[in-house]
Amino acid sequence: MSIQIRNISKSFGTFRALDQINIDIQTGELIALLGPSGSGKTSLLRIIAGLEAANQGAILFGDEDITHVSTKERKVGFVFQHYALFRHMTVFDNIAYGLRVRPRKSRPSKPEIEKKVKELIKLVKLEAFSNRYPSHLSGGQRQRVALARALAVEPKVLLLDEPFGALDAKVRKDLRRWLRKLHNDYQITSIFVTHDQEEALDVADRIVVMNEGKVEQIGTPEEVYDYPNSPFVYHFLGNVNLFKGRLHNGKLRQGHFEVDAPEFLGAENTEAVGYVRPHDINIEREKSPDAVAATVIYIHMIGAVVQLELIRTDTGDVLEAELTKEHFRSLNLITGVEVYVKPKQLKVFIPEDYSI
Numbered sequence: 303m304s305i306q307i308r309n310i311s312k313s314f315g316t317f318r319a320l321d322q323i324n325i326d327i328q329t330g331e332l333i334a335l336l337g338p339s340g341s342g343k344t345s346l347l348r349i350i351a352g353l354e355a356a357n358q359g360a361i362l363f364g365d366e367d368i369t370h371v372s373t374k375e376r377k378v379g380f381v382f383q384h385y386a387l388f389r390h391m392t393v394f395d396n397i398a399y400g401l402r403v404r405p406r407k408s409r410p411s412k413p414e415i416e417k418k419v420k421e422l423i424k425l426v427k428l429e430a431f432s433n434r435y436p437s438h439l440s441g442g443q444r445q446r447v448a449l450a451r452a453l454a455v456e457p458k459v460l461l462l463d464e465p466f467g468a469l470d471a472k473v474r475k476d477l478r479r480w481l482r483k484l485h486n487d488y489q490i491t492s493i494f495v496t497h498d499q500e501e502a503l504d505v506a507d508r509i510v511v512m513n514e515g516k517v518e519q520i521g522t523p524e525e526v527y528d529y530p531n532s533p534f535v536y537h538f539l540g541n542v543n544l545f546k547g548r549l550h551n552g553k554l555r556q557g558h559f560e561v562d563a564p565e566f567l568g569a570e571n572t573e574a575v576g577y578v579r580p581h582d583i584n585i586e587r588e589k590s591p592d593a594v595a596a597t598v599i600y601i602h603m604i605g606a607v608v609q610l611e612l613i614r615t616d617t618g619d620v621l622e623a624e625l626t627k628e629h630f631r632s633l634n635l636i637t638g639v640e641v642y643v644k645p646k647q648l649k650v651f652i653p654e655d656y657s658i
């Protein structure tokens with residue numbers, strides 16, 4: 303089921319929580335709504351679910367305008383951070399619940415319900431726990447029950463609000479990988495809310511980055527991480543190095559150091575800032591005229607990559623670079639050594655209404 307979110311706005315009193323949101327979601331996509339607290343993610347999810355009405359705009363499921371259709375008729379499945387399972391029901395009964403309460407006409411028979419619930423229990427790998435009560439399950443197991451319960455009614459759209467937010471880091475990581483696998487098998491159009499950039503980058507087909515009730519950027523994890531279209535997205539999605547300077551003849555200049563910024567040809571002498579991800583910093587041992595000198599102050603070995611902290615000789619700014627282990631070895635680096643640093647790829651912004 304494809305979803306179109308058209309020009310949705312929502313105010314609470316005079317506060318504008320969502321401001322003209324437009325998103326097109328393809329059938330079978332797994333979308334992350336990512337943003338800081340208060341950016342409007344949950345409000346948008348609730349509007350898609352029909353739990354909240356927008357002040358303006360429309361929601362379409364496929365070709366059908368469902369803006370004024372009730373939650374029940376939208377055929378969406380939910381999983382929330384603290385999705386209260388029925389405490390007095392076993393895992394089996396919790397999952398069966400949505401099917402058992404269907405109107406008689408559309409209710410499956412008892413053996414059909416049993417077959418379906420058993421399949422789902424297998425899917426969420428809780429075969430050994432079918433007769434347990436929620437109080438005797440771990441947090442991760444409970445969320446798997448919640449997910450199986452949401453899937454039992456065969457929703458056209460699955461909505462997840464910080465589904466793994468309350469779990470510890472390791473369980474969280476396992477569950478999100480598992481959600482990705484499950485999604486690959488089931489291909490239900492799914493939208494999940496998170497404020498955790500690593501989670502969004504790891505799991506989603508596309509990420510909608512939200513800030514103060516607006517969409518900042520929509521793109522694949524690679525697009526939003528490597529090619530942010532705003533300083534906000536650079537900062538929110540990961541570490542970034544800033545090269546502050548002035549524009550001159552299509553270049554960003556800072557002392558003797560300059561890099562190409564052709565999109566700003568003509569903006570002479572304007573203050574500007576170049577943004578560079580740590581993995582886009584190139585490091586050489588040989589001096590070159592278009593690189594800046596910096597001293598290695600820390601070396602962190604993290605799995606297959608090596609993170610370096612450096613201090614620029616000219617400005618004293620701290621930089622962060624990320625190298626593959628092979629590259630790191632070939633450079634023969636130790637702390638205290640001077641190297642030459644140049645951005646491989648840099649995006650220039652002119653500071654206007656954001657602070658640096």
Ligand code: ATP
Nearest residue numbers: 314317319337338339340341342343344345346497
């Ligand atoms: P979080 O990650 O903290 O859950 P969020 O991005 O999901 O944040 P929302 O819960 O959608 O953000 O809230 C967006 C803004 O709207 C917030 O400033 C919030 O205080 C406000 N808001 C949400 N619901 C209501 C409400 N029922 N009444 C008044 N203000 C509300």
